[in-house]
Amino acid sequence: MSLRILNSSIFLLLLLVAIATEARAQAFDISSGGQPTITGALNGSVTGGASLQNDLVVNINFGEVSPSNLNSIVKVIVPIGIRSRDAYQVTVTMSGFTNANPEALQASDIGFGIQNLRVMGGGGKACSSAHVVSAPFNNDPATTTTITSSGRVAYQSSLANLSGTTVILSGPVLSKNANPRRQTNDGYIFDAIFAPSGSGATNAL
Numbered sequence: 100m101s102l103r104i105l106n107s108s109i110f111l112l113l114l115l116v117a118i119a120t121e122a123r124a125q126a127f128d129i130s131s132g133g134q135p136t137i138t139g140a141l142n143g144s145v146t147g148g149a150s151l152q153n154d155l156v157v158n159i160n161f162g163e164v165s166p167s168n169l170n171s172i173v174k175v176i177v178p179i180g181i182r183s184r185d186a187y188q189v190t191v192t193m194s195g196f197t198n199a200n201p202e203a204l205q206a207s208d209i210g211f212g213i214q215n216l217r218v219m220g221g222g223g224k225a226c227s228s229a230h231v232v233s234a235p236f237n238n239d240p241a242t243t244t245t246i247t248s249s250g251r252v253a254y255q256s257s258l259a260n261l262s263g264t265t266v267i268l269s270g271p272v273l274s275k276n277a278n279p280r281r282q283t284n285d286g287y288i289f290d291a292i293f294a295p296s297g298s299g300a301t302n303a304l
Contacts, residue, residue, distance in 0.1 A: 126185050142163055145158065191267050206258035230268065
């Protein structure tokens with residue numbers, strides 16, 4: 100089975116609806132955080148802009164998620180740039196992923212986690228309070244898998260943990276400058292990690 104997530108479906112909806120708690124113009128900005136990468140895929144690919152000044156638009160094709168792929172996990176890392184002049188929240192909304200057949204691919208079959216929050220260049224603000232990755236997303240889903248009694252791959256966190264509008268990351272002011280234009284050194288970057296089972300550890304895939 101080949102699994103493709105295009106920018107007209109779930110993946111675009113996951114990342115481009117991230118919003119700030121403040122509605123004022125330019126109070127919060129989200130962009131590409133660098134070049135996305137994919138490993139463990141068979142006939143898979145990921146595309147997206149590498150520049151920190153690019154809008155966040157990423158296309159993922161996970162390729163074969165079946166026994167045809169001898170790798171146990173397909174791992175996609177999408178760096179995401181965030182900038183704010185106020186305390187912030189990054190929220191996610193997912194839609195377009197439903198499957199009435201319980202044996203078919205489900206949202207719980209794609210691991211999803213947040214890792215590696217780091218300063219963007221030298222201009223990110225030294226924060227006096229902590230950034231918080233919301234539970235249960237503070238993990239690398241490619242390394243936190245287990246196998247259920249039915250033989251299905253289970254994750255510490257997956258797309259199934261997204262319900263309605265879900266806060267995945269929050270914290271204090273990120274940027275030092277008040278420049279309304281998108282800067283390459285005045286914010287933070289985090290990695291959104293997606294990880295379906297490559298080999299399809301169950302017949303469900």
